[in-house]
Amino acid sequence: MSDSAARGNTFEKTESEYELIKAVGAGDIVAFEMLIKRYRDPVLNFIFRYTGDRFGAEDIAQEVFLKVYLAASGFKPRGKVSTWIFKIAYNLSMNEVLRRSRFDRASASDELGPELQGPGDTGLKELAQEVMDSVGRLPEKQRAALLLRVDEDLSYAEIGNVLSTSIAGVESLLFRARENLRKMLIGKSKGMNSGKG
Amino acid sequence: MEKDRFGSKLTAYRDGELDGGLREEVSAHLRNCTTCREELAEFEAVDSLVRMMPKIDATESFALEIIAGLSRQKRNRPLERFLRLAGSFFELAAGHKDEGDALDEFSDFPPLSMSYAYFRVIGQLR
Numbered sequence: 001m002s003d004s005a006a007r008g009n010t011f012e013k014t015e016s017e018y019e020l021i022k023a024v025g026a027g028d029i030v031a032f033e034m035l036i037k038r039y040r041d042p043v044l045n046f047i048f049r050y051t052g053d054r055f056g057a058e059d060i061a062q063e064v065f066l067k068v069y070l071a072a073s074g075f076k077p078r079g080k081v082s083t084w085i086f087k088i089a090y091n092l093s094m095n096e097v098l099r100r101s102r103f104d105r106a107s108a109s110d111e112l113g114p115e116l117q118g119p120g121d122t123g124l125k126e127l128a129q130e131v132m133d134s135v136g137r138l139p140e141k142q143r144a145a146l147l148l149r150v151d152e153d154l155s156y157a158e159i160g161n162v163l164s165t166s167i168a169g170v171e172s173l174l175f176r177a178r179e180n181l182r183k184m185l186i187g188k189s190k191g192m193n194s195g196k197g
Numbered sequence: 198m199e200k201d202r203f204g205s206k207l208t209a210y211r212d213g214e215l216d217g218g219l220r221e222e223v224s225a226h227l228r229n230c231t232t233c234r235e236e237l238a239e240f241e242a243v244d245s246l247v248r249m250m251p252k253i254d255a256t257e258s259f260a261l262e263i264i265a266g267l268s269r270q271k272r273n274r275p276l277e278r279f280l281r282l283a284g285s286f287f288e289l290a291a292g293h294k295d296e297g298d299a300l301d302e303f304s305d306f307p308p309l310s311m312s313y314a315y316f317r318v319i320g321q322l323r
Binding site for chain 1: 240259263
């Protein structure tokens, strides 16, 4: 017990992500727990912000780590482990979004609706919710590219790897995502300010 | 017109993704173009807003549930189950009997009878 805890600490402090994934591939559960601990929050929040589904995000995130464990022995260190994990997270989230839009389009928009309505968006919470909704209205690849860039600080090459797109394609996706959000959020707040004045 | 020419290069510039010459070109343009400077500032504001989006915390049992799911998956691997069952039937067909089997009390069932087969398979699955 204490031995495994000590090993856990070693992994946490010193192991590179390649050594960690190698140990996971060999079936080391302590290493797997360390990997989960390291990537749990960014993966969970990427899925949550991408799908907009608070309750489903944890299920998808757990599925991501299951897939990571099962595929770890075949990991090839051509890119970063984090990029590979985000690629799995993106693919599973995209499948979920597609499944939902196919079968559940009406109820999904009903779920988001009430939070968008209401007069005041002065509080930070309301503003954050409004941003969440605006991001949710972006085309799915623009949304994924933006979250990977702004939240996770991935390079264009890494985002291209996750989304299976060229670097020029990522540049274009990010520009259009920001342009769309600028129109939705900044334009709106400008309009409101001028209305007030 | 000049502004349109830069388009996506403005955000790439902001992300530090432009190399040498192009970076310099955008930088020089920004010094002279108020519209592009404003646009860039608005893109920066957009990024700040995106960072404000709500976040969630994983439940306490997050990792435990994954590891439990892993052992469930291992138990239910269809190929393993099939091979174990196939092995049971093969032994059954060969008339093989284990000495000291926990199901010895059923060993007096006639070989190849349904009851014998049933308890052999159950024994293998335990």
